[in-house]
Amino acid sequence: MLDEASHFLGYTVVSTLIYLSSLLYAFKTQESKAPDVTDLSFRNMDFAMNLYRRISRHHDNNIIFSPLSVSVSLATLLLAAGGSTRAQIAGGLNLASLDDDDDEVIPQLFQDLLRNISLIQQNTALFVDHRFDLEQVFSHQVKRFFGADVIGVEFGKTDVARDIINDYISKKTGGKVREMVKSVEPLTQMMLINTVFFKGDWQRLFDPNSTEPGRFYVDKYNIVQVPLMFAEDKFFTTEDGDVGARVLRLPYRGGASLLIVLPDASVDYTAIEDEITAERIFRWIKKMKPVKMEVHVPKFQLEQRYGMHELLPHLGISSVFHHSANLTGLSKDVGVKVSQVMHTAVMDVDETGTTAASATSAGITTYSLPTTFRVDRPFFFFLYHEATHSLLFMGRVIDPTKNSQ
Structure with a gap:
């Protein structure tokens, strides 16, 4: 029977997606201690505030975003990045001090973190065009560390691809984000999507x-x-x-x-x-x-959408958006780069x-x-x-x- 008195129910949901295309188409970690999820969370907070300040400079309106979703999306790309591209991503995420000779340290920390946060529904997906030669090592790693779904689509059929991706996002966010992808470029090779859904x-x-x-x-x-x-x-x-x-x-x-x-x-x-x-x-x-x-x-209810590709260069993450990007771990195709990083967040607090x-x-x-x-x-x-x-x-x-x- 329904209780007369009810309490707040908070809905928070977010989606981050990354478009990739090619030319053809006192809480600090002690040195003696191995980094753990608390170190990762601490550094992610400072990354979050840096990103917040970049967003807030553009307007004086309401703001909502998910540092976790943005960080997971970029950490996924760390598995594929090398050279200055990798250094920029790690530095922009405020994780450079954790990025040592072992390329799996940061992905492993994110894996441990996500396993600990059982109260959210977090999903990562790669939508890959059938023409795109995705490296199998990357495919296995993104599944292993982030539990990612790898889904084949035909981006040349733009409307069909858009509907497939939006349907996936809607299902993973409890219907809160319905039309994140407005349109799809036919030369798109891959979309990387991260969704976080919280209901408390x-x-x-x-x-x-x-x-x-x-x-x-x-x-x-x-x-x-x-x-x-x-x-x-x-x-x-x-x-x-x-x-x-x-x-x-x-x-x-x-x-x-x-x-x-x-x-x-x-x-x-x-x-x-x-x-x-x-x-x-x-x-x-x-x-x-x-x-x-x-x-x-x-x-209150909040919903905001951001083009992170316009904000991240101000945090030092720029080469990944250029034709010179080093993403050879993703594909050996020449000139693979990130074309867009879109982020949508929704929050609903009511009775x-x-x-x-x-x-x-x-x-x-x-x-x-x-x-x-x-x-x-x-x-x-x-x-x-x-x-x-x-x-x-x-x-x-x-x-x-x-x-x-």
């Missing part, structure tokens, strides 16, 4: 009967009305006086959490963007304490679900923090896997009434 119930109850319209201050001159959801319970929180922000952790059932970083009312969110690093995020998580408080969080979450039994300690956490102005969010600290999704909400720009 919050541990703590939010009573939909307590949701009320509230003001959200987009900036000094623009105020919008949004549904603000409400809960009173024990929440982990902390303050960062150095940057002027408060941090709230909202845990999902199953081992993931959403960090909401709310700049102080007197602080412009743009002043904080350059200060967020992996070390700071780890510090926030470590310093959090349980406090009984009232929490008001807006409902669906029927299973009541149980409250924790942790004791309450009194701290000098306000008893109300009201998210009524632009904020950042970081959805991460608790055991590995892997950053699954991140972004900012400037105006929760806008789905996409």
Whole structure:
């Protein structure tokens, strides 16, 4: 029987696809310690913030993307890249220090990471044209490390190829991303696609009967009305006086959490963007304490699409997009390069679900923090896997009434 009270259900989904064509068509790893998934997650956070800052320079709108999806897609190409192309990919991913003489170290770390994150549905697929001579070693490795599907298509039949790929993406993302591929060039040789789908119930109850319209201050001159959801319970929180922000952790059932970083009312969110690093995020998580408080969080839906091939060169990943790219591990064909890297992410936070979450039994300690956490102005969010600290999704909400720009 349906429970009267329901809790948040968060949907986050992302797809990254790479087009390839040819001319013819204190958390740092100690030196004595082998790198592990925590090292990978730490470095991926800094890569995520570097990418975020490149995206944010282009506009002041909402942002959402999946660092995990982008990283997995590029790490897949590491299996095929050599020379400066490989060095650029590893460097841009902030993984150069892990890329030693053993070319399988980074793919192995990603394999270990993905095995640990059982709460997401992550899929990698290679759509390969029948004319493309894909190296068997690469095909085996991408299956071994990333569990990839290798699917043959005929890109010359552009509409058929587009429909096959979009159908695959739709199925793997629970129907959240339906038409990622708008068109297909007939000379395309291969598409590499990574999808991540996350669906989570919050541990703590939010009573939909307590949701009320509230003001959200987009900036000094623009105020919008949004549904603000409400809960009173024990929440982990902390303050960062150095940057002027408060941090709230909202845990999902199953081992993931959403960090909401709310700049102080007197602080412009743009002043904080350059200060967020992996070390700071780890510090926030470590310093959090349980406090009984009232929490008001807006409902919101986000969907964004990015051409990563326009952003990644600013992070030092450029040669892979040129005819001189060294992707000989992918194919011995002359002039194989990456033509596009498209990324689409969707996030949906609303009041669906029927299973009541149980409250924790942790004791309450009194701290000098306000008893109300009201998210009524632009904020950042970081959805991460608790055991590995892997950053699954991140972004900012400037105006929760806008789905996409």
